[in-house]
Amino acid sequence: MSKNRSKKKISRREFLEGTGTAFAVAAAAPTVEAQRAAIHPAAGEAGAVEMPRTRIRLMVNGVERRVEVEDRWTLVELLRDHLELTGTKIGCDRGECGACTVLLDGRPVYSCSNLAVWADGRSIQTVEGLAQGERLDPLQRAFIERDGPQCGFCTSGQLMSAKALLNRNPHPTAEEVRAAMTGNLCRCSNYNRYVEAVLSAATMPPTARTPRNGTGGAR
Amino acid sequence: MRQQGSAPIKPLKTIGHPTARIDGVERVTGKATYTGDVRLPGMLYARVLRSPHPHAQIRRIDVSRALALPGVKAILTHENCKVVWGAGSISGGQQYDDEIKKITKHRRYAFNNPVRFVGDPVAAVAAVNRHVAEEAVRLIQVDYEILNFVLDPEEALKPGAVQIWPEGNLSLDARNQAQPQVARRGNIEEGLRTADHVFEDRYTTTLVHNAQMEPRACIAGWDGDKLTLYTPTQGISNCRTDTARDLGIPPENVHVICHYMGGGFGNKNQNQDADLITAMLAKEAGAPVKLEFTRKDDFIGVHGRWPTIQYYKVGVNRDGTLKAIQLRGYSGMGPYRKNTGAIGGIELYQCPNIERVVYPVYTNKTVSGNFRGPEYPQGFFGIESMMDDVAYKLGMDPVDFVLKNMTRKAGDEVPYTNYSLEDCIRRGAEAFEWKKRWHPQPGSDRGPVKRGAGLAFMAFRSALGRSSAVIRLDAKGRYTLFVGVTDVGPGAKTTMAMIAAEALGVPLSTIEVVWGDSDRCPYSVGESGSRTTIQTGYAVIQAAEALKAQIAEKGLPKGEDVRIGSATPNPTLPGKVRAAFGAHFVEVEVDTELGHARVLKYLTVHDCGRIMNPLTAISQIKGGATMGIGMALHEDLLYDRRTGQPLTAGFYGARILTHRDAPEIEVIFIESDDGYGPYGAKSIGESSKVPAVAAVANAVFNAIGRRMKDLPITRDKILGALA
Numbered sequence: 021m022s023k024n025r026s027k028k029k030i031s032r033r034e035f036l037e038g039t040g041t042a043f044a045v046a047a048a049a050p051t052v053e054a055q056r057a058a059i060h061p062a063a064g065e066a067g068a069v070e071m072p073r074t075r076i077r078l079m080v081n082g083v084e085r086r087v088e089v090e091d092r093w094t095l096v097e098l099l100r101d102h103l104e105l106t107g108t109k110i111g112c113d114r115g116e117c118g119a120c121t122v123l124l125d126g127r128p129v130y131s132c133s134n135l136a137v138w139a140d141g142r143s144i145q146t147v148e149g150l151a152q153g154e155r156l157d158p159l160q161r162a163f164i165e166r167d168g169p170q171c172g173f174c175t176s177g178q179l180m181s182a183k184a185l186l187n188r189n190p191h192p193t194a195e196e197v198r199a200a201m202t203g204n205l206c207r208c209s210n211y212n213r214y215v216e217a218v219l220s221a222a223t224m225p226p227t228a229r230t231p232r233n234g235t236g237g238a239r
Numbered sequence: 240m241r242q243q244g245s246a247p248i249k250p251l252k253t254i255g256h257p258t259a260r261i262d263g264v265e266r267v268t269g270k271a272t273y274t275g276d277v278r279l280p281g282m283l284y285a286r287v288l289r290s291p292h293p294h295a296q297i298r299r300i301d302v303s304r305a306l307a308l309p310g311v312k313a314i315l316t317h318e319n320c321k322v323v324w325g326a327g328s329i330s331g332g333q334q335y336d337d338e339i340k341k342i343t344k345h346r347r348y349a350f351n352n353p354v355r356f357v358g359d360p361v362a363a364v365a366a367v368n369r370h371v372a373e374e375a376v377r378l379i380q381v382d383y384e385i386l387n388f389v390l391d392p393e394e395a396l397k398p399g400a401v402q403i404w405p406e407g408n409l410s411l412d413a414r415n416q417a418q419p420q421v422a423r424r425g426n427i428e429e430g431l432r433t434a435d436h437v438f439e440d441r442y443t444t445t446l447v448h449n450a451q452m453e454p455r456a457c458i459a460g461w462d463g464d465k466l467t468l469y470t471p472t473q474g475i476s477n478c479r480t481d482t483a484r485d486l487g488i489p490p491e492n493v494h495v496i497c498h499y500m501g502g503g504f505g506n507k508n509q510n511q512d513a514d515l516i517t518a519m520l521a522k523e524a525g526a527p528v529k530l531e532f533t534r535k536d537d538f539i540g541v542h543g544r545w546p547t548i549q550y551y552k553v554g555v556n557r558d559g560t561l562k563a564i565q566l567r568g569y570s571g572m573g574p575y576r577k578n579t580g581a582i583g584g585i586e587l588y589q590c591p592n593i594e595r596v597v598y599p600v601y602t603n604k605t606v607s608g609n610f611r612g613p614e615y616p617q618g619f620f621g622i623e624s625m626m627d628d629v630a631y632k633l634g635m636d637p638v639d640f641v642l643k644n645m646t647r648k649a650g651d652e653v654p655y656t657n658y659s660l661e662d663c664i665r666r667g668a669e670a671f672e673w674k675k676r677w678h679p680q681p682g683s684d685r686g687p688v689k690r691g692a693g694l695a696f697m698a699f700r701s702a703l704g705r706s707s708a709v710i711r712l713d714a715k716g717r718y719t720l721f722v723g724v725t726d727v728g729p730g731a732k733t734t735m736a737m738i739a740a741e742a743l744g745v746p747l748s749t750i751e752v753v754w755g756d757s758d759r760c761p762y763s764v765g766e767s768g769s770r771t772t773i774q775t776g777y778a779v780i781q782a783a784e785a786l787k788a789q790i791a792e793k794g795l796p797k798g799e800d801v802r803i804g805s806a807t808p809n810p811t812l813p814g815k816v817r818a819a820f821g822a823h824f825v826e827v828e829v830d831t832e833l834g835h836a837r838v839l840k841y842l843t844v845h846d847c848g849r850i851m852n853p854l855t856a857i858s859q860i861k862g863g864a865t866m867g868i869g870m871a872l873h874e875d876l877l878y879d880r881r882t883g884q885p886l887t888a889g890f891y892g893a894r895i896l897t898h899r900d901a902p903e904i905e906v907i908f909i910e911s912d913d914g915y916g917p918y919g920a921k922s923i924g925e926s927s928k929v930p931a932v933a934a935v936a937n938a939v940f941n942a943i944g945r946r947m948k949d950l951p952i953t954r955d956k957i958l959g960a961l962a
């Protein structure tokens with residue numbers, strides 16, 4: 021068995037776990053307060069063998085969450101399957117497409133390529149955290165008005181990359197927008213619209229009224 | 240923009256005004272629910288084991304270690320699951336039906352033995368979570384007898400090639416006949432013999448994947464003998480019928496739900512083997528199951544655009560008059576014939592003598608199927624490159640050559656309901672400043688970075704047909720529109736609401752749309768063939784008329800009363816053909832030292848009839864043209880010829896365009912109202928992709944003076960052509 025296994029490809033998850041260990045060692049884990057939970061030999065989830073778990077604490081969209089995560093969970097798994105934040109999408113699950121982009125301490129990251137345990141002590145913003153109550157973020161308003169989403173599957177990721185860009189550069193050029201969002205693929209190929217929308221959001225007053233659905237599109 | 244030289248179309252109240260989508264807020268807040276977002280109580284997770292070999296007989300499958308893994312609930316293989324996936328092959332591009340199911344020789348099962356391509360499903364596992372399912376897949380041991388394989392359709396037809404099916408590699412049609420598709424008009428030999436010049440050439444296109452952002456997922460649950468399927472499909476009605484037929488249960492026992500869908504471009508038509516596998520796993524396990532495809536599963540396990548080899552012979556007179564067009568073509572279908580394998584394009588030209596012979600051929604690559612204009616982008620690349628070349632060889636400006644030879648009647652015989660192709664080309668050439676950008680001497684720019692311009696044009700079907708709609712009005716003045724559409728990206732839901740508002744003469748905000756649910760919505764044609772607006776949109780108008788008649792007869796509803804209008808029109812068009820027209824003009828810049836080509840300017844002119852919603856229609860054109868640039872310059876699902884392995888199965892490998900690759904696409908509409916369809920609307924979705932590849936390729940020729948005959952036009956090929 022182990023001989024066979026060693027010949028097989030290393031899965032992405034195993035690879036992440038490996039690099040994660042290296043990362044934690046290299047960074048001397050100053051912020052990680054994680055406590056490794058005991059490995060329960062007893063059967064866990066409806067009969068499956070219990071896997072190593074770690075208690076982590078993180079801020080998600082401004083709310084503190086304490087979760088016991090399986091060490092093998094990716095950040096996007098934690099968000100979608102366990103925190104019920106399904107606005108973040110999985111397009112490739114291997115760091116190619118950007119559909120799963122979230123902000124980690126304000127920086128855009130692919131949440132499929134981060135383990136959930138790495139988010140311990142850190143702050144996450146997802147698409148669900150963009151609007152202030154009923155008031156949409158200017159980027160969200162501009163995405164509606166400029167018809168950014170066609171199928172909409174890459175939209176959350178596009179929004180989060182754009183948000184990170186505007187946070188550090190409130191008035192980007194079109195070229196800067198394309199550069200900042202080039203890690204976010206759109207197979208509907210609505211790239212022109214997304215760039216228009218970000219440039220438009222950059223000039224919007226933050227308090228403008230939220231448009232109702234079905235009104236006020238720009239050509 | 241109104242049609243030149245004809246009466247302007249009559250403006251309408253809601254239709255024709257740029258309108259943001261009625262579900263815009265859901266789309267930008269993460270609230271829009273896609274299939275993968277659905278979770279049912281007690282749901283299991285499934286994974287598929289796929290063949291690692293391009294062609295192999297399975298001698299033995301041992302699932303015992305996988306079954307012994309704690310948390311594994313069900314495993315299916317070809318031994319315990321004999322379901323035939325009807326839409327997966329065997330109908331030769333025809334709609335699979337009960338008759339074909341009975342007689343067909345080439346059945347594709349959910350699990351096949353032998354396996355015939357890398358990615359053919361071998362087994363599927365349902366377990367308590369996705370990690371256990373992944374682990375269980377790794378524990379399944381399969382003993383394969385490895386067979387020879389063939390990847391190239393021409394090689395597959397040579398004597399001595401490995402036979403993928405007992406009847407040979409020329410794919411059978413719905414009547415089990417192994418024949419090429421043949422179309423003839425006039426006398427091809429006579430046309431070629433009497434022409435002043437005959438030109439011959441060979442063009443090839445590669446397998447490219449739809450690569451929609453949403454990987455396939457499916458959730459199936461049984462309540463007694465009733466199946467509920469959450470699945471991304473471009474047609475809930477067809478998906479329901481096909482799934483019921485495949486599983487041998489009545490259609491009314493299948494409930495298909497697909498609200499938001501993360502792109503398909505033809506990859507998610509009808510039902511898929513994922514639906515059948517998930518349904519059978521759920522039955523076996525006695526619990527709901529969610530099957531999630533990985534990105535690689537999606538690239539190699541579903542389908543892409545069929546690769547083609549196209550041999551042309553064109554007879555033409557000195558003045559540019561076409562005398563004969565002959566095509567011998569080969570399409571690689573993979574080992575199952577999921578679609579026709581046709582090669583479109585000859586019909587774009589007026590020509591008295593035509594012969595088209597196309598061989599749909601089995602290979603051991605992944606399956607070929609629908610992808611945005613199924614047979615056109617590759618066919619238009621071939622024929623429009625060929626004709627562009629002929630124009631240069633005759634010393635003609637390609638614009639003049641096109642204006643002289645382009646279609647004016649369908650098949651040179653049947654009139655179009657309206658005709659604007661000439662307007663599209665003249666207006667485009669003017670707006671693009673063709674005379675300024677085009678080089679009469681190709682490759683004549685000095686220095687290593689050279690510019691050039693090219694054009695291509697299109698006509699695309701906009702046929703009428705059957706669909707249904709229901710509208711309900713309650714006493715509070717709220718209208719509920721029931722349409723069986725899925726919102727796959729073009730904005731069908733918004734378009735349907737706009738058509739209802741227009742037809743009823745009420746504000747858009749009073750219309751609520753119920754969609755994407757086969758138990759709640761009537762039949763709709765499905766989001767394929769660019770037909771939803773034409774067919775279901777027309778049904779919405781008819782349902783509105785029925786509702787207005789009810790109101791006229793019985794008055795407005797009071798209290799708990801409702802008034803309901805419904806319609807299932809099936810309009811026909813005897814003696815005429817409806818088509819959308821368009822032309823694309825492209826300027827490229829080629830760095831002849833690096834071999835790098837990039838698009839500097841891209842202008843499109845389209846007649847898609849009346850534009851329902853300019854906001855979303857422009858997005859459609861921009862997106863299709865941009866996709867076409869990708870197919871022209873980058874995209875390729877490459878296979879290793881020695882091992883039969885797909886090498887580039889993923890977004891980066893297949894080189895999907897990014898933000899930085901995408902130029903600004905300029906869009907001009909020439910609107911028309913031919914009196915058919917909903918307010919004169921014609922097809923859009925596929926129109927914008929079909930001429931794009933040829934337009935880019937022709938611009939590259941104008942820049943470097945070398946004809947690029949094999950897609951994609953990558954750096955190595957450009958440098959090779961210039962060496």
